[in-house]
Amino acid sequence: xxxxxxxxxxxxxxxxxxxxxxxxxxxxxxxxxxxxxxxxxxxxxxxxxxxxxxxxxxxxxxxxxxxxxxxxxxxxxxxxxxxxxxxxxxxxxxxxxxxxxxxxxxxxxxxxxxxxxxxxxxxxxxxxxxxxxxxxxxxxxxxxxxxxxxxxxxxxxxxxxxx
Amino acid sequence: xxxxxxxxxxxxxxxxxxxxxxxxxxxxxxxxxxxxxxxxxxxxxxxxxxxxxxxxxxxxxxxxxxxxxxxxxxxxxxxxxxxxxxxxxxxxxxxxxxxxxxxxxxxxxxxxxxxxxxxxxxxxxxxxxxxxxxxxxxxxxxxxxxxxxxxxxxxxxxxxxxxxxxxxxxxxxxxxxxxxxxxxxxxxxxxxxxxxxxxxxxxxxxxxxxxxxxxxxxxxxxxxxxxxxxxxxxxxxxxxxxxxxxxxxxxxxxxxxxxxxxxxxxxxxxxxxxxxxxxxxxxxxxxxxxxxxxxxxxxxxxxxxxxxxxxxxxxxxxxxxxxxxxxxxxxxxxxxxxxxxxxxxxxxxxxxxxxxxxxxxxxxxxxxxxxxxxxxxxxxxxxxxxxxxxxxxxxxxxxxxxxxxxxxxxxxxxxxxxxxxxxxxxxxxxxxxxxxxxxxxxxxxxxxxxxxxxxxxxxxxxxxxxxxxxxxxxxxxxxxxxxxxxxxxxxxxxxxxxxxxxxxxxxxxxxxxxxxxxxxxxxxxxxxxxxxxxxxxxxxxxxxxxxxxxxxxxxxxxxxxxxxxxxxxxxxxxxxxxxxx
Numbered sequence: 001x002x003x004x005x006x007x008x009x010x011x012x013x014x015x016x017x018x019x020x021x022x023x024x025x026x027x028x029x030x031x032x033x034x035x036x037x038x039x040x041x042x043x044x045x046x047x048x049x050x051x052x053x054x055x056x057x058x059x060x061x062x063x064x065x066x067x068x069x070x071x072x073x074x075x076x077x078x079x080x081x082x083x084x085x086x087x088x089x090x091x092x093x094x095x096x097x098x099x100x101x102x103x104x105x106x107x108x109x110x111x112x113x114x115x116x117x118x119x120x121x122x123x124x125x126x127x128x129x130x131x132x133x134x135x136x137x138x139x140x141x142x143x144x145x146x147x148x149x150x151x152x153x154x155x156x157x158x159x160x161x162x163x
Numbered sequence: 164x165x166x167x168x169x170x171x172x173x174x175x176x177x178x179x180x181x182x183x184x185x186x187x188x189x190x191x192x193x194x195x196x197x198x199x200x201x202x203x204x205x206x207x208x209x210x211x212x213x214x215x216x217x218x219x220x221x222x223x224x225x226x227x228x229x230x231x232x233x234x235x236x237x238x239x240x241x242x243x244x245x246x247x248x249x250x251x252x253x254x255x256x257x258x259x260x261x262x263x264x265x266x267x268x269x270x271x272x273x274x275x276x277x278x279x280x281x282x283x284x285x286x287x288x289x290x291x292x293x294x295x296x297x298x299x300x301x302x303x304x305x306x307x308x309x310x311x312x313x314x315x316x317x318x319x320x321x322x323x324x325x326x327x328x329x330x331x332x333x334x335x336x337x338x339x340x341x342x343x344x345x346x347x348x349x350x351x352x353x354x355x356x357x358x359x360x361x362x363x364x365x366x367x368x369x370x371x372x373x374x375x376x377x378x379x380x381x382x383x384x385x386x387x388x389x390x391x392x393x394x395x396x397x398x399x400x401x402x403x404x405x406x407x408x409x410x411x412x413x414x415x416x417x418x419x420x421x422x423x424x425x426x427x428x429x430x431x432x433x434x435x436x437x438x439x440x441x442x443x444x445x446x447x448x449x450x451x452x453x454x455x456x457x458x459x460x461x462x463x464x465x466x467x468x469x470x471x472x473x474x475x476x477x478x479x480x481x482x483x484x485x486x487x488x489x490x491x492x493x494x495x496x497x498x499x500x501x502x503x504x505x506x507x508x509x510x511x512x513x514x515x516x517x518x519x520x521x522x523x524x525x526x527x528x529x530x531x532x533x534x535x536x537x538x539x540x541x542x543x544x545x546x547x548x549x550x551x552x553x554x555x556x557x558x559x560x561x562x563x564x565x566x567x568x569x570x571x572x573x574x575x576x577x578x579x580x581x582x583x584x585x586x587x588x589x590x591x592x593x594x595x596x597x598x599x600x601x602x603x604x605x606x607x608x609x610x611x612x613x614x615x616x617x618x619x620x621x622x623x624x625x626x627x628x629x630x631x632x633x634x635x636x637x638x639x640x641x642x643x644x645x646x647x648x649x650x651x652x653x654x655x656x657x658x659x660x661x662x663x664x665x666x667x668x669x670x671x672x673x674x675x676x677x678x679x680x681x682x683x684x685x686x687x688x689x690x691x692x693x694x695x696x697x698x699x700x701x702x703x704x705x706x707x708x709x710x711x712x713x714x715x716x717x718x719x720x721x722x723x724x725x726x727x728x729x730x731x732x733x734x735x736x737x738x739x740x741x742x743x744x
Contacts, residue, residue, distance in 0.1 A: 010347060014282055014294065025287045055474070062471040068291040068311060071347040163346070 002031070003057050004076040004083055004153045007046040007064060008161055011037055015069035019046060022067065028052065028060050032085070032128070032150035043071065043163075047152045049128070072161060080156040085128045086149040088113070089135070091142040093120040101142065108134045119144060127151075167337040169298035169329035170199035173262065174206075176305040179339040182206050182233050184224060184605055186217040190237025191277060192264025195329035209605065209634060212626035214241050216598035218248020219624070222257050223599030226585045227560055228606045229384065231258035231312045238264040238326075239277030243284065247592060249319045250288040254589025255405060256382055258317035260308050261285075265294075265325040281323045290318030298328050299335045310343045315350025316469040317382055350468060354485030354493060362440070362464040362481050363497035367508035369438035371517045372398045375421065375450075378405030378588065379443015379467060381581040383487030386410070389442060392495050397514055399521055401429040403444050404573055405588040412577030413557070418521070419530060422450040423726045424570040427528035427736060427744075430724070432521055433458055434734035441465045443487050446477040447589070456732035466490045528724075528738050530574055540691045544568065544643050544716045547695065548575035551613060551641060554699045559611040560585060560603045564596035564620030567649035570722040572615040594623030600638040601630060611703060612638045618672055619648045628682040631709050639702055640711040642675065645718035653721045657737075675713045684708065690715040 009015050016035060023030050028050060035046040050060060057075065064070050076083070093101045098120070105112060105122045108130065114121035124134055128151055135146065155161070167175060173196050177185065185208045189197045200208055211217045214236045221232025232252075236245050242263040252259045266275040282292045291311050293304045301324075308320040366372060380389050386409050393400045393416055400410040401421040410417055419426030421433055433439065439461045444450070446465075451457045454476050465472075465479035466487060473482040483490055501507040548571050551559070561576055562585040563569040569586055578584045585603060587595040600614040614621075621642060631638065643649075651666040676686030685708045689698045695714070702710040727735040727743065736744045 014286075014292070017283070018286060021286050055478075059471065059475060066469070066471055068345065068348050 001053065001057075002049060002051055002077070004047060004049050004081065004151055005061065005064070005073060006076050006153055006161060007048070007073040008038070008071045008163075009044050009046060009067075010069040010071065011042050011044045012069055015044065016046070018067050018069055019064065022063055023050075026059075026063060028056065032148070034150035034152045040163075047150070049151050071163065074155065074161050076153045076155060079159065081153055082156060083127050083151050083153040084125050085131050085151045087124045087131045087134070088121060088147045089124065089138065089143065090119055090121045090145040091138055092118060092144055093142070094118050097142070101138070104134075104137055108137070110134065164336040164338055166334040168195070168199065168331045168334050169301055169324070170195040170331060171203070172298065172301040172335075172337050173305070173324070173329065174199040174204035175337060176302055176339055177206050177233065178204060180305065180309050183230070184209055184602075185233050185235050186211060186221045186224075186602070187235030188214050188217060188237065188241060190241050190264060192238035192266060192326045193235060193241075193329075195326065195331055196235065196262070196264070196324070198331065199329070208235070209601070209630070211598065211630050213624065214244035215248050215594065216601075216624050216627045216630070218245045218259070218261070219251065219592075219595050219598035220602035221259055222248060222252045222595075223562060223585050223602030224606050225252070225257050225259055225602075226599070227582050227603040229382075229582065231260050231309055232602065234259065234261040236261070236263050237277065238266055238281070239279045242279055242281040246285060246288070249285055249321070251587050251590045251592045251595060252319045253288040253290070255378060255587065256317050257319070258312040259319040260305075260312050261319060261321045263321060263323050265323045267327040268296075268325040269327075271325065281321060285321045288319070289321050292321040292323065294323045295325065295328050298333065301328070302337060302339045306340045306343050307345060311345070311348060315348075316379075351485045352489065354466065354483040354490035356493065358481055358483045359490060359493050360497050362483060363494055363501055364507070365438055365462055365464060365481065366396060366398075366440060367498060367501055368510065369398075369508075370510055370513035371436045372396070372438040372440065373418075373432050373436040374398050374400040374410075375403070375433065375439055375441045375444055376400060376406045376409045377403040377442070377444025380406055380409035380487050381443075383443055383468065385443065385487035385491050386581045388488060388491035388495065392491055392498075395495065395498070396509055397518075398440070399432055399518070401425070401433065403447070403450060403588070404586065406444065407573060407584040408578035408581040409443075411579040413579055420573055421733075422447075423452070424574065424722050424724065425450075426530050426574070427724050427738065428521055428524040430726075430733045430736060431524045433461075434732060435520070436461045439463045441479075442491070443467060445472040445475065448476070451477060452726045452728060452731050452733055452735065456730075458733060540693055542690070542692045542695060542714060542716050544571045544645075544720055545575050546692065547641060547643060547714050547716065548572050548615070550696050550699055551615070552576050554696065554703055555611045555613065559583070559613050560600075560607060562586065562596045562599040562603060562612070562614045564614075564616040564623075565591045565593045566617050566620060567653065567720075567722050568615050568617045568620075568643040570650075571643070574722075593620040596620060597624050597627050597638070597640065601627060601634075601636050604636045604638050605634070613641055614638055615641045615643070617643050617649055618646070618668070618675075628679070628684060628709070632683050635707070637705070637707050637709050640709070642711060642713050644713050644715050645720075646672065647718055650722070656721065675711055679709075679711045685710045686713065687711070688713045688715070
């Protein structure tokens, strides 16, 4: 089962490598990874998506919590949450295809952020699933380059992951 | 406030931390530190002959005393040589602080001479690590390192120190912090009362209970509490390889070690139990055999300071996260209250039947009862350990290396106290025994310290005989000599039709007696059973001499019992070369 684990950790050199190293060391999967500083410069927020049965996920969260640099973490998929992945996708757009590509981008509420004589670069934000659907809709023949931020997530309502 | 250089701060901080010994080896990146130690430091430094031995010696010291071992090595090869010893300490949760030199800050990343990414290389085998960025950080970092190493589930902590941080001409204010607070590190201080109450009820209602105690009971200073609880409930106790001594080895309620080479009665009792109280143990694969067949009828109470140990391999019915001491104290109180208030169990009739069953197992295949040794003058390895037990009155600190001799020592030396048995259980590091014995002997100079080893293991750190000469460390080395890598050979006998691939030395072994003389020690060769006890008594009577006893044993002997794998359960064992359960 897919899980989104969001981690508040010390913004220290080496902290990220401890988290990533844990996954390879213990044979867990990382599907996506997103990390940046927070409003408190001493803290980073890391969101990762992973797959595993309940037992594996329990071990992952326990092992992460055990890392000295990890302050707190939450499995967002345990409750209502919002997830967003940001994609920049460069597609071939020539002749009549230019309109078709634009229409598809509009349907997905994407924005064309750069235009060239033969290419569009489209920005799209949403769940990982929505982004996957857009990639499928564009088709391999059109896609020149894809870059995704990895999932970032936050709980719905008043629930907060903070110190 | 006093102004000190980085190097001086390290020397002072180790004093302030109450460190008794530093085990290390100098080199370019740590010369400023060594100069500071030389000029003004009350903590004695032990110069080993290889950095791996520094870590094992610090580890042996830590296991015997409970205090963190301290290691100081240089960058590059000094640091990488320490890795095996750090991994050994990590696997067995031993508190250790490793100070490693690093190239100067501005050279990091340039493949400078003797540069290696120590923080990166050690990352999977440390509890935590620090890279020092400025000398003023040193007191705080060292204080934190000792705190992290020794608290919660203990483990090794690396402090990597670039050479420029320790330079003598730059001085900063030194103030060693009294206390330490780390917002992201708060190990549990006590167990969950509701869970402990559930555990108390389950134990009182048990008909076939077993206590399965591991190294955590030794580390957590829980032996007395565990013994009190076990006796109060009249419950049998088995210890893991790491837990030997956590419950008195010569006590009637002790079933011996469990697991791959565990006692028949211990493995049988586990398999047939209805309630298992696991304390400070981690259901290691060398204990459980096939996990899906593990103790099918048992409800499991699992007490551990580390939540990741709980339900990692075997699902716990009642998990309790907390320090062994606090949890056992509360468990004892809850049990006594339930007995007083509700007149609850234990079920004495059921326990009597359970003990009767256990005694039957003991009589049938117990290690101490049913075993017949060779009646010739040939020495069996088991007899060496039994003789060691007799000669030392069961009071020695026994370190071991890894292999058959380790299992024989674990089976046949009855440890009545914790911290007397010092071995590499998790990582299984050959070469551990001699340097570990040095650390123990430094901590307890008036006690007998024996290193039980084999001619394979001893040669992995044999250079430390020279360290023993330099610091006058009269340990006794008991070499179970069979001219094979015994455990490798045993597996080759059992699974590879006796094809001894690379497990013999042919005629290449040194004359150990002469070798000992070369180092200024005493060597003894023993090859007759009738000489064994006399020779060993003589060896232990030489209080100020390191004695190496080269004891020729039956080379064909195997360690039994032995779990049948793969796909076997706890109760599936080879009992001898031709008997199985």
